[in-house]
Amino acid sequence: MRTFSTIKELLAMLSREQKLITEIFEKRKMLSYKYDYALEVVDYNADKIQALLEYSVIRENGPFLELDDQYLHFFEQILEVNEEINVSYIQENLESIRQNIIYYLKENNENRKYSYLRAIKSSLRKTGVIAIRNVVDLKRNIDNTFKNEPNYKVKKVKLEHLDVKRSDISVLVDMTEKLVSDEEEQTFFKVAIDEELQQVILRLKLQLNECRHNLIEIQHQIIEFLNQLKYQSGLVEKIRQLKYLKDQFELKSKTNIIKVLQADNALTFEPKPTYPLKLSIEQLQNDSQLLTIVRKVASRMRSGVRIKQQLAENSLEEYLEADTQEVVQVNLEEVKNSFLAGSNNLFDFLQSYDFGAPLSFEECLTVYCQLISQFDLQFDLTEQYQTRQEIEYLLIYPKAT
Incomplete structure (x- = not known):
């Protein structure tokens, strides 16, 4: 375990990795901050995480990462978010x-x-x-x-x-x-x-x-x-006791629930009131328009006519037509092994490699970038560049074993 020799060195480390430290602190109660998440935060630079581990700013707990207790306690005390009461x-x-x-x-x-x-x-x-x-x-x-x-x-x-x-x-x-x-x-x-x-x-x-x-x-x-x-x-x-007695069909015999409910005048036990609209006979006799409306309402209530729902058409042929799309997938592991077995540079090798299906120049360029990002440790990255179709690329060869 390494230790900080100066305050300047400590503050520089905390400032440089403040994004990762902040995220781990915010998720301190989840206890499930994986190492892979930290790699993504530091742009897949494992050396930064290793430096924090060596200086005991963070520590590994299986596949998870967490702040060391002294830094966690310090941040909680300063930010006043500590839940521990220590008299x-x-x-x-x-x-x-x-x-x-x-x-x-x-x-x-x-x-x-x-x-x-x-x-x-x-x-x-x-x-x-x-x-x-x-x-x-x-x-x-x-x-x-x-x-x-x-x-x-x-x-x-x-x-x-x-x-x-x-x-x-x-x-x-x-x-x-x-x-x-x-x-x-x-x-x-x-x-x-x-x-x-x-x-x-x-x-x-x-x-x-x-x-x-x-x-x-x-x-x-x-x-x-x-x-x-x-x-x-x-x-x-x-x-719970009432539920048990109800399940045993003994609620009425062993309790006075009927008496209690009868004595309770809560509004929820009252029947729902109805307010019928009663028209006077005199108004019906003198107002012909009102009588017509009442007759229409009465005829609808007695008709029993139900609104029929429209059915969809039976023709579903257009939904049963086969519609397929072929997607070309490249096995990067297999391409990497073939490249390591040869001596040509990576870009020229991809131009002549048989993928089983023709790839465009842009697709070959994508495979080129994917291979570098995943298997860079197995390649020899030179400092020489070449240009093709206005694209400048690095000359990469298989690493000598």
Whole structure:
């Protein structure tokens, strides 16, 4: 395995193969990105894929390719599309802050004290960002689980697990709040306080307060989702029991379904209303045109006349006529073997080769290009060119074995 020696080399590699890396990242959840797909993206240059494999940017998993874990995690974190909730990051940052505070208070050299102070500020910034991101990921995972998980039991377990994650994040938020509120490290925050540190702590407190409010909302959402699951599971179970009793012809004898349906006045059980149009006798007697219309409608209803559908003609001779088309197919493997057995250049060889059917100049030129694209490693590609019919072509000979 090779490693990058400079940042410039790393960025150059990622920039050069950004199209392939982007496509693999976008399809990271499909777990079926084949090597052949990658070859097509890099214009069939296998060396580019091999370079990414050697530098461990991507890795092979049988016939498939996938991003290495460290690059995948980096892209997900930067683009904020990570679905994994890892509360250990906050715990590690809190521990780092406590250790650097101890080093700061025991250090006499001003330069080294300042380096410890910078590390503390950096850890405080990261703590707020990680806390916010974990809360956002938690909310997104809860919504996705409730809406997209088809298995009821798995959905319930996932929501309960996410509730545990919510509780862990809430505990760490309280621990961070306690740390920066001068309750644990009063000496440090009195001695080392400066304007930048004050701004960092103020921003961190605002982020923690936002996290706390969102966690309360997430807790209510989880409770609501679990209650909905409980209600839905109970409803499904009742439907299954009713279906079983119906199949056993015991629904009426073992349940009070008739009584329940009779007591239910839902609109769906009401008969469909009809609104007949009743004409007055006086109107029929005085309006001759109306009477004529009624008689026409009545005659149509009593006639029983059905509209006959027109049938297609029986003559289908034109559809039964044979219409064939001959297509000439060239066996490239056989042509390649015949060419390797001779010594002539490829273009002249194709002009005199017996394909079993006459080929035009353009068709021979197509076969010439197909052979080069598929069997170039077995040919000797020279740097000499010739021209025929205003087409310049490369002189290619069989590779010496």
